[in-house]
Amino acid sequence: MKKITVVGSISMDLVTSTKKIPEAGETIVGQSFSMVPGGKGANQAVAISRLSTEKTSVTMLGAVGDDTFGKELILNLKNNQIFCDNVGTIPQITGIAQITIYDNDNRIIIIPGANSAITTETWTQEWETIKESELVVLQNEIPHEVNLQIAKFCKANTIKVLYNPAPARKTDTEMLDFVDYITPNEHEYKDLFPDLSLEDGLKKYPNKLIVTLGIKGVALHDGTQFQVIPAIPAKAIDTTGAGDTFNGAFAVAISKKLEIKEAIKFAVIASHLSVQKFGAQGGMPTLKEIKGHENYEKKWNLE
Ligand code: RIB
Ligand code: NA
Numbered sequence: 001m002k003k004i005t006v007v008g009s010i011s012m013d014l015v016t017s018t019k020k021i022p023e024a025g026e027t028i029v030g031q032s033f034s035m036v037p038g039g040k041g042a043n044q045a046v047a048i049s050r051l052s053t054e055k056t057s058v059t060m061l062g063a064v065g066d067d068t069f070g071k072e073l074i075l076n077l078k079n080n081q082i083f084c085d086n087v088g089t090i091p092q093i094t095g096i097a098q099i100t101i102y103d104n105d106n107r108i109i110i111i112p113g114a115n116s117a118i119t120t121e122t123w124t125q126e127w128e129t130i131k132e133s134e135l136v137v138l139q140n141e142i143p144h145e146v147n148l149q150i151a152k153f154c155k156a157n158t159i160k161v162l163y164n165p166a167p168a169r170k171t172d173t174e175m176l177d178f179v180d181y182i183t184p185n186e187h188e189y190k191d192l193f194p195d196l197s198l199e200d201g202l203k204k205y206p207n208k209l210i211v212t213l214g215i216k217g218v219a220l221h222d223g224t225q226f227q228v229i230p231a232i233p234a235k236a237i238d239t240t241g242a243g244d245t246f247n248g249a250f251a252v253a254i255s256k257k258l259e260i261k262e263a264i265k266f267a268v269i270a271s272h273l274s275v276q277k278f279g280a281q282g283g284m285p286t287l288k289e290i291k292g293h294e295n296y297e298k299k300w301n302l303e
Pocket of ligand 1: 011012013037038039043097108110141240241243244
């Protein structure tokens with residue numbers, strides 16, 4: 001397998017569970033607190049690495065701050081066999097996500113810190129790394145201009161791009177011309193195409209636009225017809241990072257030459273397994289774990 005490169009955010013998730021949300025001016029006692037590695041970029045890199053058989057087949061590009069969180073997050077990437085020699089350490093705070101788990105759902109406040117200071121101005125080795133990649137994976141937690149520049153570079157060099165436009169932000173649809181796959185959820189879809197019904201949007205971008213619909217499954221248009229690949233119901237412990245697991249697994253399946261619908265089915269199993277453990281990276285499965293799932297299809301022939 002040629003290399004996959006993820007360019008994106010690396011953050012520390014500060015997770016509080018509570019049975020109540022405080023009113024303005026109110027103090028309450030919560031249930032628990034944990035600090036776990038997160039950031040959509042890093043999460044997707046970890047998801048890819050867990051499903052890869054070769055060591056360091058995934059490279060991370062991004063930035064952390066010159067602080068303890070930054071050091072811990074780099075160590076976590078290394079422990080997950082991710083090549084991160086070119087992750088920058090810059091004079092900013094490391095990005096954090098303050099996550100409140102309440103009523104089986106999460107509410108997230110992000111402080112981007114170093115993630116929003118990423119610039120390609122000083123890049124040389126980084127462009128080389130991208131050039132050697134087979135697939136580049138992008139999300140919306142680094143500046144839009146950086147994503148666009150990378151997507152254009154990839155297009156010019158015939159490198160595939162998977163773009164997960166999460167979290168939602170008001171952007172133009174210019175990125176769509178330079179990427180091979182784009183994976184919004186329903187909410188992000190509406191931000192991208194405020195005037196297009198889901199079916200019309202999917203029809204316009206067959207086999208490229210993949211919309212994740214949570215428990216309703218994953219929608220795409222295969223060139224002939226509109227399709228929904230069903231989700232697998234799970235008793236969810238923590239849905240944080242389910243989308244990242246989906247994208248990481250999809251990236252691996254595509255790079256192993258699975259056909260798009262089969263790649264989605266594979267990624268659905270991965271995200272189904274991921275929500276059953278705490279933390280964005282907590283339940284991300286290995287290939288062995290996916291192979292042990294009843295929905296795994298032998299014909300995929302993945303090793
Ligand atoms: O997708 C989940 C991630 O989004 C979390 O790990 C958190 O860092 C937020 O950015
Ligand atoms: Na999880």
